[in-house]
Structures are given as structure tokens and as C-alpha cells.
Amino acid sequence: MANSTTTADPAPPGNLRWQKNRLAIAPWLFVAPALIFFSIYVIIPIFQSIALSFYEWNGLYDGEGQSTAKWVGLDNYRKLLFDDERFYISLKNNVIWLVLYMLAVPLGLAIALFLNQTVTGIRFYKSMFFFPFVISQVVVGLIYGWFYNPDYGVVGSLWKWAFCEETINIMGNVTTKCSTKPPDILGDEDWATYGIIFAGLWPQVAYCMILYLTGLNNVSPEQIEAGRLDGAKGWKMLRHIILPQLAPATFLAIVVTVIGALRSFDMIAIMTRGGPFGSSNVLAYYMYETAISEYGDRYGYGSAIATVLFLIMLVYISYFLWRMYRDEKDNS
Amino acid sequence: MxxxxxxxxxxxxxxxxxxxxxxxxxxxxxxxxxxxxxxxxxxxxxxxxxxxxxxxxxNLVENYVAVFTQSEALTYFWNSVKVTIPTVIISVSLACLAGYGLAIYNFKFALPLFFLFIAGNFVPFQILMVPVRDLSVKTGLYDTVTGLVLFHSAFQTGFCTLFMRNFIRALPYELIESARIEGVKEWRIFWHLVLPLVRPAVAALSVLIFTFIWNDFFWATVLTQGEASKPITAGIRALNGQFVSQWHLVSAASLMAAIPPVLMFFAMQKHFIAGLTLGATKG
Structure with missing residues (x-):
């Protein structure tokens, strides 16, 4: 690095110790406000939740302001792992989310390649394709909830158009006859999760697309030229010359997609509330449902679910931190 | 190409x-x-x-007016503004300070502290839910706009610090070094030298955090209950119950909730994308 070539310190020696002390205290003064705030609301609660997962508690306090929590040891985990079908349904759905959500990465790359041109108006197209990411997931959930609606939605309308016949009798009453009933995607135990994931992919693909567009912008033109001279074209060019240079974008796309998949909550809350019969539940929503929805105030049991989800996420967090640590060491 | x-x-x-x-x-x-x-x-x-x-x-005008007159939508909307703007200011300010502290000084804890902020930023919300809600109830901040602002500010500080620290790290270090040699105090270096240089990062973070917070649904549901403090995302869900099968009103309300972040995105597109794609070009 360039800064290793600084000249000898011209400050007088008496000043040096003071300067050293000042340099030792200063970083703490700068970091302290953020650190204290972050600890109160993020770091400490993580440990409190883990501790709480060994208790049974309904969130109440007795007359003296003491918590009414009761120590139950590993009981919550025992119930969770050996006696809770809903937990396994949620876990299975989390896996489905993780796998299918990954489609956002190649789909985002495909759209980015499609849009990486310089024709007039392309900037407009790029921002419009990115549009779904800016909208709240609540709104996306509502849009698709209506989209899938068998009576009022787009799916229902298309179905009527394709499979139904309208007849008007002598009295002028309209009757509709359909050869098959329109599918109620979100009301079907087998399809609800896939319906929600499909909706979730919409903004996620947009996110991955923008990551790849930025990556493509920075692909070295010399290497592409060199590749062309070597006769690389199309798929070969993409695989051997472009993709390696897009590795940082791919890494980031995978990280945000994994986190997005494990955090999926909003759309489930809006579209199905985990139903029908818990079939579209995921750990994030199941935890919420257990702890503070109308189904009960099982704070301890909810915390146990949260701890499991946290441990799953911790695998990814550790990997991400390890990569950052490696890069830091390379840079210094 | x-x-x-x-x-x-x-x-x-x-x-x-x-x-x-x-x-x-x-x-x-x-x-x-x-x-x-x-x-x-x-x-x-x-x-x-x-x-x-x-x-x-x-019925463009009729439907959109109906949403505001037949429901609490205006209150929800205003609550979202009251939650979002202070959160952006607090979290970005704290992150400027912390990012500077972690990027410029090579003290022993610089990297561990930095990693603490990153790790905290990625945890699932559910692991924070019960203690944060309990803390808010105990301090009387449950179901208030202030309660939401404080939590969001603290949580977003993690992401903002990650962003700021890397941004400041990429600035030419000689600038700071030479200012120090001239005897400029640390605080003045931060205020007069570094802060003007991180303006693009402040802009990028502000639009991003604005969008994240405006669109937040989870904490709006967990930390609020009544109409007086509900932001628009949680409000929309309430409207959805109120306007059962009045899809024209539900859709008008949903689109309305999406307008502020969309405007923000189109007005500050360059900064928004710069913020999101930080790290997409270099390892």
C-alpha cells in the first residue's frame, strides 16, 4: 500500500506520547454510540433469546415486577425436535424456499444479459425491470394474492376465458359453466408454498439482476476481445471468460438470496398466514405465530424455534465473515 | 461488452x-x-x-380518495413518515462515526468490532423479537413511533457501519496521515476532511434505509398494536381486512403505500444502485 512509505514523524518527542494516547482513545469515542445502541437492541437480545429458550414463559410479570418464567431446561427443544410436526413442516418449507429461491440467481443473470445493451431507452427498461424490488413485500404479497384469486384474480379470469362458457337464458340470467374448476393456489395445501415462492422470486430476481448488471459493466473489455480472438463465442465465452469475472456479483447474489429465503415472513403473513393447516409455514412465521399471535404467548417455545433458525443462519454468517476476513488479510 | x-x-x-x-x-x-x-x-x-x-x-380519483376518507390510511401514512425519516438520520449519523472509528484506527478490536456489526446485521429478526418487545413494553415504548424509531435505528446501524467503514477504508489514507502530522485534532479530521468525502455514501445509505424502513412489516407488526402508531405496511393489512373483497380499494391502498419508495428510487436511482451493489464488482 502507498501509505507504508510515510516519512519520519516530525512531531516533537514530548508530543508523541500524548498523540499515542489520543489515538488509543479516539476510536472508542467514535464507535461507542453505535456500539452501545447496537448492543442494547441487537447483541444482548440474541443471548436473551437463547437463554429464554430454556424457560417456559407467557411474557407476564408478577406483582413485584418479577418475571414469571419457569426453568424447564431442554424441554422446549425436546418437544420441538421429537414432538412437533408443525416444526418439521416449517423446516421442510424453509428448505424448499432455499432451493427454489436460488433460481433468482440464474434468472437475474439471464435478464441482466438480455438488458446489457446500449440501444436507446435501455436505461428506462433497466429501471422498470428493477421496479419490483423497490415495492414493499406486503404489497407484492397483496398483488399476487389477488393475482392468484380463483374468483376475482388474473388466474381466475384467464381460467374462465379458457375453460368456461357463459350462457344467457331467456330470463337474461347469466350462468357460467366450466369444464374444470379454477385452481385455488393459495388455498391448496400442496401448492400454497410454491405460489408464495413464485411471488417472492419476482423482487428477488430484480435484485440479482441489478447486481449482475453492475458486474457486467465492469467486465474487462480486453479479456472479451482476447476471448473473441481465441474463437470463444456465446455459451463458451460466458462460461470461461464472463462468469469468472462476475464471481463477486454471484457471491453477493447468493448471500442476499439465502438471507432473503430464510427471512421470508412478510409474504407468508400476508398471503396465507402459514395456512392452509400450517402447510405453507416457515420457521420465521411459525416462531411469530407461537410467540405472539392469537394462538398463544409461548415466549420460551418461540425462542427455541428462533434459536434453531439462528443456528441455521449462523452457518451462512460464519462463512460470510470468514470470506471477509480472508479479503481483509489480503488487502493489508 | x-x-x-x-x-x-x-x-x-x-x-x-x-x-x-x-x-x-x-x-x-x-x-x-x-x-x-x-x-x-x-x-x-x-x-x-x-x-x-x-x-x-x-374511478382513479374516487377510489384513491375513498381509501383516505373511509379508513385510517392517512394516519398510517404519516406514521410511516415519522418512523422512517428519524431512523435514516440517526442510523446514518451513528454509522459515519463508527465507520470512521473502525476504518481509520488500527486498534486491536477494530476487526472484531466490525465483524460484530456485520454478524448482527444478518441475524434472523425472530431471535430479537421477544427481548426487544419485552424491553419496549418495560420502557413504555411499545406501540409508539419512538419505540419503532429506536429499534430500527439501532438495527440499521449495523448495515450502515459495514457500508461506511468500507467506504472510508477506500479513501486515500495519506490525507488523514498528513492532517495528523500537521497536528489537526481527530474530531476535526473527521468533521472537516472525511465527512465531506463520504457524501456519496451518505446519499446511497439514506435512500436504501428509507426504502428498507418504509417497507418494513415485521417490526411494525411486533412493536405496534393501535391505529395511532401503525405504519402503512401494517396498516395495509388492517385495510385488507376492512375492505373485504373490495379489491379496487385494496389495490389503490397498496399502490399508494408503494409510492414513496418508488419516488425515492427514481429520484436517486444512481445512489440507490450504488448502495445495493457495493461489493458486486470487487471481491
Whole structure:
């Protein structure tokens, strides 16, 4: 690095110790406000939740302001792992989310390649394709909830158009006859999760697309030229010359997609509330449902679910931190 | 450039590409267009099943006004503003300070502290839910706008610090070094030298945090209950219950909730994308 070539310190020696002390205290003064705030609301609660997962508690306090929590040891985990079908349904759905959500990465790359041109108006197209990411997931959930609606939605309308016949009798009453009933995607135990994931992919693909567009912008033109001279074209060019240079974008796309998949909550809350019969539940929503929805105030049991989800996420967090640590060491 | 620029290809392909663009965009935004069309239909269309055809009348103004007059939407909207703006200011300010502290000084804890902020930023919300809610209840901040602001500010500080620290780290270190040699105090270096240089990062973070917080649904549900403090995302869900099968009103309300972040995105597009894609170009 360039800064290793600084000249000898011209400050007088008496000043040096003071300067050293000042340099030792200063970083703490700068970091302290953020650190204290972050600890109160993020770091400490993580440990409190883990501790709480060994208790049974309904969130109440007795007359003296003491918590009414009761120590139950590993009981919550025992119930969770050996006696809770809903937990396994949620876990299975989390896996489905993780796998299918990954489609956002190649789909985002495909759209980015499609849009990486310089024709007039392309900037407009790029921002419009990115549009779904800016909208709240609540709104996306509502849009698709209506989209899938068998009576009022787009799916229902298309179905009527394709499979139904309208007849008007002598009295002028309209009757509709359909050869098959329109599918109620979100009301079907087998399809609800896939319906929600499909909706979730919409903004996620947009996110991955923008990551790849930025990556493509920075692909070295010399290497592409060199590749062309070597006769690389199309798929070969993409695989051997472009993709390696897009590795940082791919890494980031995978990280945000994994986190997005494990955090999926909003759309489930809006579209199905985990139903029908818990079939579209995921750990994030199941935890919420257990702890503070109308189904009960099982704070301890909810915390146990949260701890499991946290441990799953911790695998990814550790990997991400390890990569950052490696890069830091390379840079210094 | 990859793929091959379309200008260099045959005329037929060029034409096909230019035709494909609007068609692809139409299909991509079809759900959004469909809900927009619904939001300007009169109720009679919804009841008669005319969801896809031409609206029998254009009720753009009526429907959107109805959302505001028949519900608490205006309160929700204002609550979102009151939550979002202070959160952006607090979290970005704290992150400027912390990012500077972690980027400029090579003290032993610089890297561990930095990693603490990153790790905290990625945890699932559920692991924080019960203690944060309990803390808010105990301090009287449950179901208040202040309670939401404090939590969001603290949580977003993690992401902002990650961003700021890397941004400041990339600044030329000699600048700070030479200021120190001249005897400029640390605080003044931060204020007069570094802060003006991180303006692009402040802009990028501000639009990002604005969008994240405006769109937050989870904490809005966990930390609020009544109408007085509910932000628009949680409010929309309440409206959805209130306007059962009045899809024209539900869609109008949903689109309205999406407007501020969309405006923000189009106004500050460059900064927004710069913020999101930080790290997409270098390892």
C-alpha cells in the first residue's frame, strides 16, 4: 500500500506520547454510540433469546415486577425436535424456499444479459425491470394474492376465458359453466408454498439482476476481445471468460438470496398466514405465530424455534465473515 | 461488452430485440399493471367479474380518495413518515462515526468490532423479537413511533457501519496521515476532511434505509398494536381486512403505500444502485 512509505514523524518527542494516547482513545469515542445502541437492541437480545429458550414463559410479570418464567431446561427443544410436526413442516418449507429461491440467481443473470445493451431507452427498461424490488413485500404479497384469486384474480379470469362458457337464458340470467374448476393456489395445501415462492422470486430476481448488471459493466473489455480472438463465442465465452469475472456479483447474489429465503415472513403473513393447516409455514412465521399471535404467548417455545433458525443462519454468517476476513488479510 | 452489442448484428436481429424489449417488460410488470387497472375500476366491475376487460368507468380519483376518507390510511401514512425519516438520520449519523472509528484506527478490536456489526446485521429478526418487545413494553415504548424509531435505528446501524467503514477504508489514507502530522485534532479530521468525502455514501445509505424502513412489516407488526402508531405496511393489512373483497380499494391502498419508495428510487436511482451493489464488482 502507498501509505507504508510515510516519512519520519516530525512531531516533537514530548508530543508523541500524548498523540499515542489520543489515538488509543479516539476510536472508542467514535464507535461507542453505535456500539452501545447496537448492543442494547441487537447483541444482548440474541443471548436473551437463547437463554429464554430454556424457560417456559407467557411474557407476564408478577406483582413485584418479577418475571414469571419457569426453568424447564431442554424441554422446549425436546418437544420441538421429537414432538412437533408443525416444526418439521416449517423446516421442510424453509428448505424448499432455499432451493427454489436460488433460481433468482440464474434468472437475474439471464435478464441482466438480455438488458446489457446500449440501444436507446435501455436505461428506462433497466429501471422498470428493477421496479419490483423497490415495492414493499406486503404489497407484492397483496398483488399476487389477488393475482392468484380463483374468483376475482388474473388466474381466475384467464381460467374462465379458457375453460368456461357463459350462457344467457331467456330470463337474461347469466350462468357460467366450466369444464374444470379454477385452481385455488393459495388455498391448496400442496401448492400454497410454491405460489408464495413464485411471488417472492419476482423482487428477488430484480435484485440479482441489478447486481449482475453492475458486474457486467465492469467486465474487462480486453479479456472479451482476447476471448473473441481465441474463437470463444456465446455459451463458451460466458462460461470461461464472463462468469469468472462476475464471481463477486454471484457471491453477493447468493448471500442476499439465502438471507432473503430464510427471512421470508412478510409474504407468508400476508398471503396465507402459514395456512392452509400450517402447510405453507416457515420457521420465521411459525416462531411469530407461537410467540405472539392469537394462538398463544409461548415466549420460551418461540425462542427455541428462533434459536434453531439462528443456528441455521449462523452457518451462512460464519462463512460470510470468514470470506471477509480472508479479503481483509489480503488487502493489508 | 458482453453479449455482443446489438448494433453490430444483422438488421433482423436488431428489430427482434427492439420488439422483444417492450413485450418482456409488459409480461414482467403484468401483475403491477393488472392491480393498477383494478385500482381505477368502479365497484360494479369487481362484482360483475369484469377484472380483466376494459373498465366500465375510470374511478382513479374516487377510489384513491375513498381509501383516505373511509379508513385510517392517512394516519398510517404519516406514521410511516415519522418512523422512517428519524431512523435514516440517526442510523446514518451513528454509522459515519463508527465507520470512521473502525476504518481509520488500527486498534486491536477494530476487526472484531466490525465483524460484530456485520454478524448482527444478518441475524434472523425472530431471535430479537421477544427481548426487544419485552424491553419496549418495560420502557413504555411499545406501540409508539419512538419505540419503532429506536429499534430500527439501532438495527440499521449495523448495515450502515459495514457500508461506511468500507467506504472510508477506500479513501486515500495519506490525507488523514498528513492532517495528523500537521497536528489537526481527530474530531476535526473527521468533521472537516472525511465527512465531506463520504457524501456519496451518505446519499446511497439514506435512500436504501428509507426504502428498507418504509417497507418494513415485521417490526411494525411486533412493536405496534393501535391505529395511532401503525405504519402503512401494517396498516395495509388492517385495510385488507376492512375492505373485504373490495379489491379496487385494496389495490389503490397498496399502490399508494408503494409510492414513496418508488419516488425515492427514481429520484436517486444512481445512489440507490450504488448502495445495493457495493461489493458486486470487487471481491
Amino acid at each position: 458482453f453479449p455482443t452489442p446489438i448494433e453490430k448484428t444483422s438488421g433482423g436481429l436488431r428489430l427482434a430485440y427492439k420488439l422483444a424489449l417492450p413485450i418482456a417488460l409488459f409480461l414482467w410488470l403484468l401483475p403491477l399493471l393488472a392491480i393498477f387497472m383494478t385500482s381505477i375500476r368502479p365497484a360494479v366491475d369487481i362484482n360483475s367479474g369484469n377484472m380483466f376487460g376494459w373498465p366500465s368507468a375510470f
